[in-house]
Amino acid sequence: MTGITRRGALASGIALAATPFGISRSLAQSGPIKVGALYPFSGGLALLGDESFRGLEIAIEERNAAGGVKGRKLQIVRGDAVDPNQAVGEARRLTSVERVTCVFGTYSSSLCLAASQVTELAQIPYFELGAISDPITERGFKYIFRTNPTAASFAAAMVDAVHDAIAPAFNADPKSLKLGIIHEDSLYGQTVAGYQKKRIQEIGLNLVETLPYSAKSVDLTPVVLRLKSAGVDVVLQTSYQNDTVLFFRQMREQGYKPKAAIGAGGGYSLRDTMQAIGAETMEGALDVDFTQYQTNPEAAPGMPDFLKKYQAKYGTAPRSGHSLANYMGGLVFLDAMEAAKDLSAAAIRTAVLAVDKPAGSTATGWGAKFNEAGQNQRADPFLMQWQGGELVTVFPKKAAVKELKAVLGT
Secondary structure, X not given: OOOOOHHHHHHOOOOXXXXXXXXXXXXXXXXXXXXXXXXXXXXXXXXXXXXHHHHHHHHHHHHHHOOOEOOEOEEEEEEEOOOHHHHHHHHHHHHHHOOOOEEEEOOOHHHHHHHHHHHHHHOOOEEEOOOOOHHHHOOOOOOEEEOOOOHHHHHHHHHHHHHHHHHHHOOOOHHHOEEEEEEEOOHHHHHHHHHHHHHHHHHOOEEEEEEEEOOOOOOOHHHHHHHHHHOOOEEEEEOOHHHHHHHHHHHHHOOOOOOEEEEOXXXXXXXXXXXXXXXXXXXXXXXXXXXXXXXOXXXXXXXXXXXXXXXXXXXXXXXXXXXXXXXXXXXXXXXXXXXOOOOOHHHHHHHHHOOOEOOOOOOOOOOEOEOOOOEEOOOOOEEEEEEOOEEEEEEOOOOOOOOOOOOOOO
């Protein structure tokens, strides 16, 4: 088998269960098609894990209402991945006990990296709809595919936003602005920060601080004081919800007010974060992220329809754009499954690599065209800003609904 070996998987520190199925896996020809949905449904990542799942759930319901895949209804089998070890255990259960045809997920990069080793050995397609770490599709695996942008895309968009949007809004020379990178220290934060530093060097901006911290921190005061002491004008933060809330609260407590703070999705995209911090404190905070709902519909056709479906099903507005990204990705892969010769992993891979959707043709505004590694080459994040308690798209112009405001907090 190419791409991964049992020895290599064990060397990575993850014990994998043997599976008797492999290429000769028996596929039932009637009854529902079981598909795995592997997300953190409990624990610290549960909010965005559940929000991501909601988008997939709507996509699958939509497909079932249209007749399912190959005339068969889809049945979701959920797996709760709280941490990498549990992600491995749940992936084993989904592939060898539940015998799912594929696995959708996962929101968290560390969870995806762990679980997808199990599915690769079992030769079960793994459809990643939200985790952004680049190594996910850089391991030579044959059966992992991702629709969403990568950490490299997020990092480049954040740094370029300083040059192309933030500096002009403040009538400042981009090279005069002091930048500070802060990030939670898991794979998510480390990957984005690494690419940020590389991009800052490439375009000649001024980086004065790089500060990692644990996402479980209960006090970010030392981080805030380091930024304040260094006179950082623009903070680039890669964070989850709790650490985002903590950072903004402690900025306020310490009287630190940079010109701009820009997040890499995560906690910056959540309405719950804005409500916990207060709209007045979050005012002007920027977010490079998956497509959100205050976006020009001409750049994201299908987004208003998804919004109506979400509100009808859950009785509330979406909590972030993660649901929209998972909905878009879910539809792309379900379409590929329908187009596949059969539901074997090899046939599904062939169908996924044949997908060709132009940019601007989906509900996120992304297109879909996969390279041999399984990465979508037509997915780019947008720049958004919190204005008046709403997260609105401000860049690029074709997707924008508001102008960028030169303010952070009120």
